[in-house]
Amino acid sequence: MFIPEKYKNNDQKDIRNFLKSNSFGILINTINGKPWGTHIPLELSTNSANEEILVGHIAKANLQSKNLVNGDQVLCIFNGPHSYISSSWYRDEEVPTWNYIAVHVYGTVKIQNNDELLAALNTLVDTYEKASEHPISLKDMSPRTMRQITGIIGFEITIDDIQAVKKLSQNRTHDHPKIISALEKQGPSEKAVAEEMKKQSPNDY
Template sequence: MHIPHYYKNENVDEVKTFLKENSFGILINQVDGKPWATHIPLELDKDGNGKDVLEGHISKANPQWKAFEKSGEVLCIFNGPHAYISSSWYEEEEVPTWDYIAVHVYGKLKVLNEEETMVSLHKLVDKYEKDSKNPVSLHDLSPKTLRQVKGVVGFRIMITDIQAAYKLSQTRPQDHAKIVSELMEKEDPGSKTIAKLISN
């Protein structure tokens, strides 16, 4: 990903927090010579050696997994808030732009066995059920229901590179007050979130 140096976020802890809070990503590899993408949860975790990894799973009906073994590296894309920035908010004439947060994670993918996949699925469900009114646990599901696990392919991605773009009007500090004020008047949550990030 091309990231001008003033938009590059190299704060590893901040980027990891972003990945944990925005874990619904896009997994991309090559299938029969063409790029293939699947939208799935990709959870940041640690492997047995304490190294950062992403874990996820896809349906066996999805042909993407058949190319996993041939994939050199895979790419995972995570999108955060974004907002249109009108140049009418600037003191000086300029073109409009877009502020956003996006993180690209590259890595080597390893297919998990059924037991490892089940451990990964337990962690995934427990994470997202913890705030439910009536939390579901895979421990409580019948063997018949859990047989569906045989229809998925679990995987772990050993991270080789993380690229994080945090484009938050860094090159226009003189216009921040006006940009923030205008964004806060917008109805969409992305504009309001970007406004708060610019203010920090």
């Protein structure tokens, strides 16, 4: 993706933390010459060769699944907080803009076998059930319920390239206090952008 140098995020630890915290992404491939996207969990992990991978699954009824094959090249998009930035918050006249955080992951598909799919589903459910008051486990579900797994395919995506952008008004640091103050008076996404901006210059806040 297009990333001006001043907005490029090269902090590899920060990028991995972002992928883990914003794992509901968009899987994109091409079907009959047209781009196709599906919104699904894509969990950052490693394979037996200690290579970084994304792990996911998709319904067989989804046309995209019929075009996912071993060796296929795909793009996965992950979005973080974003917000409109009014130029009324600037010291000098300028056009408005948008602040946001996003990561694009390019990779190569490997279709999972049934055992790999089941293991990945157990890991996924166990991870997110930790926050539940009464967590469930796939291991406790009946064979009848678990037959639903036959309706999906699982896959791993070996990561070939990561592109990360963090556009947080880096070119207007003198306006940060007013921008942050304005964002903190708005909704959750705007407040999250304000918090990310504070991290850029933590000693100032």
